Amino acid sequence: MPLRLKLSLSFLHSAFVLLAALPQAAWSADRINDFSAVPYLNARQKTALVASYLAAPPPKAIAIGSTSGMWASGAFDPARSAMRQCWKVLQYCQL
Incomplete structure (x- = not known):
């Protein structure tokens, strides 16, 4: 007799709820040019x-370090590339 598995996709619902619960400012496109937000x-x-x-x-990512920052673009994983570049020359890098 073949083994049948019943998969539940109920976990997807919680992911959608989390996205909907984010504050509106997190999705605001007008904040992308706010240079003062860069620490x-x-x-x-x-x-x-x-x-x-x-x-x-795109795709692109920016990593900010203690005294400067680095960005990467067009790579398979730009976030990883930006962090690697940042950690090579800076400390305390964050995306």
């Missing part, structure tokens, strides 16, 4: 880093 960097660094990041084609 640790002075105004000149923020402007240069964020402007070059925004001009890069």
